[in-house]
Amino acid sequence: MMIDNPFVVNVYASPELFCDREAETAAIASALRNGRHVMLFSPRRYGKTGLIRHVFDHLAKQRGTRTVFADIYAADDAHAFNVVLLNAVHEALNPTPKLFLKNAMAWFSALRPVVQFDELSGQPSIALERGRTNKEEATTREIFRILREQKRTIFLAIDEFQQVANFPEVRMDAVLRTELQRSPNVHCIFSGSQRHILQDLFNNAAKPFYGSADQVELQRIGREVYADFACKLMKRHKRTLRKDDALFCYDWCNGHTYYVQVLFNRLFGDARALERPTIVEVMRSIIREQDAIMATLRSALTKGQWELFAAxxxxxxxxxxxxxxxIRKHGLSSSAALVHALQALLDRELVYVIAHRPDSGKPVYAPYNPFHGAWFKYR
Structure with a gap:
């Protein structure tokens, strides 16, 4: 993969361009190698997907393994889940047209899929006919039969796993638990961003996945670690970024991985010397770009929600x-109304729990997008 800007966003490029997460990488890889499943949690855009790709990059070097990544964020029922999972399995097990043709008969006989071809790339993808509830369960079982019959270890990641809790009719967590018990060669990462749903799925004794996975929670990457990474990466590409300026950037983004990476990406793309005035100018440009988004948000929120978001x-x-x-400092409405406003902001992922106070255990709230937070401060 050729990338001009080493501060990549939205994709995983290579181990050299991946910042830290050494302890988490080791813990997840060790669990999977030793046959244990992993539940991986963090707020959105903390780098879960990148970490999974990073772990898979390490695991793929093992002989006799395959890695399968299924992002089910858009799946709203068992049928959509099966389509995503089957295409992820197809992509991993049929990397060439020759292999696809070799496996087609076995797949078609059980699943009766519809093969489609991308108009631009010409690559095949698979669609499934929608069926009754019992047929969707049978389809999931057939997909796992395909995985189970592979003469290799399968590392399967199901991203945004909390979606299964909302599927109508099919108890997908129960179906998956049963199939994984029958598939000793399949080891899973269940990742997601909605803490309360994931904790209920894995820590509720009444649920099928209770106590069945190691649990890993991503925190913010340490500011010193991230600053050193940024300075070294800049230097490798003959750019100079002072460490105090790298720390300034980290703090401005509140350590939120995606937004720190976006800011460094923007700075690298600026041809000027990376002095503090240039950095501040780039930050101001980002803030101005939030104007249209914030206007839309203001019309979508109630007065109380907007004022609490601003505070x-x-x-x-x-x-x-x-x-x-x-409340007094910011001239807000009554405490009772603020409870509902806070929950609305949490549901919309405009604010989130960034940490808990070590002394009291109280949740600490922050704006989810630090660029929105900066807009309120400086516009």
Missing amino acids: ISREGEVDTPTGGAF
Whole structure:
């Protein structure tokens, strides 16, 4: 993969361009190699998908293995889940047309898929006819039969796994638990971003996946680690970024991985010397770009939600957004109304729990997108 800008966003490029996560990589890879499943959690855009790709990059070097990555974020029922999973399996097990043709008869006889071809790339993809509930369950079982019959170890990642909790009619968690018990060669990463749903799926004794996976939670990458990574990567490409400026960038993005990476990407793409005035100018440009987004948000939120969003954003991090002192400081409405407003902001992922106070255990709230937080402070 040829990439001009080493601060990649949205894709995993290579181990050399991946920042840290050494402990998490080792823990997940060790669990999978030793036959244990992993539940991986973090807020969105902390780098879960990149970490999975990074782990898979290591595991793929083992002989007799295949890695399968299925992103089910858009799946709203068992049928959509099966389509995503089957295409992920197809992509991993049929990397060439020759292999696809070799496996086609075995797949077609059980699943009766419809083969489609991408108009631009010419690559085949697979669609499935929608069936009754029991047929969708049978389709999932057939996909796992394909995996089970491989004479190799399969490392399967199901991203945004919390979606299965909302599937109508089919208890997909129960189906998957049964199939995994029958498939000793398949080891899974279940990753997601909605803590309460994932904890219920894996920590509720009444649920099929109770106690069945190691649990890994991603935190923010350490600021010193990220700053050193950025400075070294800049230097490797004959750019100079001072460490204090790298730390300044990290803090401005509140350590949120995706947004830190976006800012460094923008700075690398700027041909000027990376002095503090240039960095600030790039930041101001990013803030101005939020104008249209914030106008849309303002019309979509109630007055109370907007005012609470603005107050949390201006503070940066808040552990008592419904407390009297915070209400008085920002001229907010009653505490009872703020509870509903806070929940609405959490549901919309405009604010999130960034940490818990070590002394009291109180959740600490912050704007999910630090660029939105900066907009409230500086526009």
